[in-house]
Amino acid sequence: MNIDDQIALQLFQKMLLIRLFEEKVIAYYPEQEMKTPVHLCIGQEAIAAGVCAHLQPTDTIFSTHRNHGHCLAKGLDIKKLLAEFYGKKTGCSGGRGGSMHPADPTCGILGTSAIVGGGIPLAVGAAWASSMQGKNEVSVAFFGDGASEEGTFHESLNFAALKNIPVIFVCENNSYATASPFASRQPLTVSIADKANGYGMPGVRIDGNDVLEVYRVAGEAMTRARQGQGPTLIEAETFRWMAHVGPVDDTKTGHRPAPELAAWRNKCPVQRLQQLLLNKGIINSNQEEKLRHEIDTDLEAAISYAKQAAAPTKEDLLNHVYAD
Amino acid sequence: MNIDDQIALQLFQKMLLIRLFEEKVIAYYPEQEMKTPVHLCIGQEAIAAGVCAHLQPTDTIFSTHRNHGHCLAKGLDIKKLLAEFYGKKTGCSGGRGGSMHPADPTCGILGTSAIVGGGIPLAVGAAWASSMQGKNEVSVAFFGDGASEEGTFHESLNFAALKNIPVIFVCENNSYATASPFASRQPLTVSIADKANGYGMPGVRIDGNDVLEVYRVAGEAMTRARQGQGPTLIEAETFRWMAHVGPVDDTKTGHRPAPELAAWRNKCPVQRLQQLLLNKGIINSNQEEKLRHEIDTDLEAAISYAKQAAAPTKEDLLNHVYAD
Amino acid sequence: MPWTTPSIKTFTPVATANEATHRQRTYREAIAEGLHDLLAKDPSVFIMGEGVDDASGVFGTTLGLVDTFGKDRIVDTPIAENGITGIAMGAAIKGMRPIFIHMRPDFLLISLDQLLNHAAKWSYMSNGQVPVPLTIRCIIGRGWGSAAQHSQSIQALLTHLPGLKVVMPATAYDAKGLLVAAVRDNNPVVIMEHRWLYDNPGYVPAELYEVPIGKALVCKKGQHLTIVATSMMVHEAMRAAEELKKANIEAEVLDMRSIKPWDKECVVTSVKKTGRLIIADTGHRYGGVAAEVAAEIAERCWDSLKAPIRRITMPECPVPAAASLEELYYPNYKDIIRTAQGLLP
């Protein structure tokens, strides 16, 4: 297999993991044991996979309320993540964070904010620290279209451009913030990527459902960052399939128009790459079946693990308010 | 006198009033009776005069810590303003605001914030209210280059563009925020006016020391706003002659390079228009002398008034925390 | 979503007990009706906030308003809490009466500069010339792992500096009456609602009545101790009082209603009678509302107090996500009962 094919296969594996992980959450959520608000990223997997494929464990990412995909793509263990959703001591945040606040420094996840726009400056600061420390590391800020309306977006881009910081701003534009459409929040005459010009920074708008394009464009941004050429803003157009929060279809509840979702379902990023891999003979359908099965087995094991793990108790409540 | 000449003369009168007002503050400040931190606008008079010449009393302005020029240009009475500096009951804010917080709703000054970037959204909101009320009023946000770094700048521009609000953003770029040069705060590859593009809004960079240019460009922005064509961002390049705060020359204290100030002193906006008026014969030097004298007399009278006015007392301390 | 259907035992406040058989509405409906009628009556009132016109309608409180009043008066906004607060305030000082809605109080932390350095100070700084008739609504979240950034009850941060008014309705009656009072007030008023009270029914008159800001409510009379409570803790206090009654302890339960300004006279009168005070607040302890009430009443009722004043608040840590920790985290009627028993001889 040539290197491009290998990469494509790895991207597929990551996207599939994310998709199946989210579907597993949907399957088990009705049991009401996962007591945490879940913001599913089905439909948006290509961005997490394509961007994180370029990252080392020492590179950092900062995500949002909608972080499952980013965390999995960055290497967070599914057991740790699911145990967190189940509020367990062995969860990646000891059960204190729930689905909105995963942390795992061993794979470069230095905590997650669910305040819209809150994580963007953290990514700038972490990348700045890396360059002050003379390390060749980058940091990625993942955020939604809604977050680009917060002042922190502007402040972060200005500072990153000013100081030439090795950070990549990845805006997942899924056209909605909760059920509020883009047109209610930003002028339609300009894109989010256009805003990069105001900081003298490259801004690229891409098809966020095309993982190979994401991979390519993110790669260029990483190269620029690692070579000291500063930050890049990537706006990746995509769509979320499920409701803003919870395992439901919100076109049925009147939050979004059903035809819009239907159109985007036809642009499924996982399906798209799978078709390509099959067409090119990089995998065959048996292998694909097997891969799905393996992932499913792992996920089932992780669910069992998470369910059986011990919950934090009274002794845990008050510790770590302050670090030692 | 034709209309253009009349306007030029009025602009000159306003600029001269501002200049002489600030010089009067400098003259009396050492007495230490004006117990308020003064942020003088000498060198920047053309922007206040050129913009406010288009405004009615019902139009509103929102200024900053450096507000004297804007307030005078908008018609705030010199007695009320000086009494405020002297901390008197008859000051425009009853002595509670000092030089940083003038207010006078009768001339469209609905309060002033000295929080950098704090007034920008207020201007957007006031203009929005006017349009909701079906009035043909505009609002102007004056702010410095430093304020364009705050999140409120971005948030305000986005909202104003989105809702097509009749507000004019006037950034007085004097290259410094306190003693921090522009290059320490924003990438040099882009201007502040450039940022307007990111919101699909016209952004114009002009010579802020050329009052006729300010007047012309502001007029266009007002027309757009009043005709329902939405906001404009004007970046006016200028320079302040005095220290950030207080009646001193801060090139002598090492805060800024002396040659830079010297170069800008040669671009004095008052001098420039005066020369034009003299050359064109719109005024002669006698008339100019007389005008200066009249203004000075008024200012002296206002100073005496302010000094003699009554200070607020214990009964005043706690009132108006809440409006009735 | 399971977490949208919490349940809490409710009660009928003394003051409205007679009308308890009359017109019943839930806390949610009371707010919805108040908003509708305020909009219908006063053209300067309008609603703004993220998603106020969507199919969830801010937990059902703004549902349908956009159909009646249109997009110009029910304004969906970008996500930019500080700037938008300033914009709302700008509209308020130019003659409008905006109601700016946040889904959670937690997001107000972004807007504290506009709230505290601007809105709260504007009347004073302008010598009373420029009032700020701005209403902010926000809804306290709790439970289902909402965790540290989506469960806070930050009233103390809003009350410390002078200039804002803060109210916390505990009943359907107050939810509407305090909303009406807030919108008609010429000052910035923050209404902190509680998500767990939304389904509670209660007496709600049809007209646009006001519950006066600054006045507390005696929910139950009693002579052995006073319990001053806020928001959801009023219900915990009432439940505790019921249980205590079985042991012949008569607690007087006061609903603070208005956190700032607050009704010192009402609390003083009660404590002068009972000599004992527990304050149960939904917020944190350090410098919280309970601290203020405790400090003030300890001074004013020095001669009457027979036991130390006790505070019941959230513990000294951020809100954890795990259900096992949430359970330990939030104080409830049992804590009130235990504390009350400790105070009595």
Place this chain on the structure above:
Amino acid sequence: MPWTTPSIKTFTPVATANEATHRQRTYREAIAEGLHDLLAKDPSVFIMGEGVDDASGVFGTTLGLVDTFGKDRIVDTPIAENGITGIAMGAAIKGMRPIFIHMRPDFLLISLDQLLNHAAKWSYMSNGQVPVPLTIRCIIGRGWGSAAQHSQSIQALLTHLPGLKVVMPATAYDAKGLLVAAVRDNNPVVIMEHRWLYDNPGYVPAELYEVPIGKALVCKKGQHLTIVATSMMVHEAMRAAEELKKANIEAEVLDMRSIKPWDKECVVTSVKKTGRLIIADTGHRYGGVAAEVAAEIAERCWDSLKAPIRRITMPECPVPAAASLEELYYPNYKDIIRTAQGLLP
């Protein structure tokens, strides 16, 4: 500028009285020296903030540092308090120890989301995996008409929610020692300095010593009443104590030093002895530091208190500009004396 030279009567704290003849430095110099030596010793320490490298050098505390350490470690920043706080925090969690300086506490209101929703909660939310070794310095302004947006002392807003540490040095010794402790602490620590103390001299050792965060200081011993004070109010309290001494009243004066966590034991011990307590804080009253201390001590020292606890704080209005109003606004030693006399038989 006239307002840059306020003057205040100073004192020598008991604990360092013996060394009072030793090495003297002003509060300003103590900070400058602390910053310099921390930078020299630890490459992960750096300074950032608006104008930190300019010719004023943050009221003289950072002067010359840029010449020694360069622009990469003494970083002038844009004006964007919330974003820059997040950036500082991002650097902190990636192994740096930033010292972010604000000229005034008032500007922190813009950054409370990053401070309180992020920095303060990060260790807890991440189960202790991601500490935030971030130091914030800010300098309380006062006087010369600085008015409502440039004179605030907002410690209570920083202490209410769990997760931050807050210290307020009242002496040159503490200015350096608390700075060193803050920078070495693995948590976000806000240092609130007071501009009026900058010229005060005091004993300052040359080495990088730490004043422990969480411990109070007994400035003067006494048996008749306890005065707990913060920042500049410590000096007012000492002056009041001197005057009271003339009337044979011996006040015990405690400098809180650390506002959060605070030294309950020290205050309890003192109040158990004296039975009377005044708290004098530079901040506001409602839910302020004084409220917390009053509420807590009233509970803990119930059996020892012989008189009600009194709070001395700023009045319930924003800071006015006029000199005539400023004069009335700020409480001073006279208020402490009057209050003390009211408490004693």
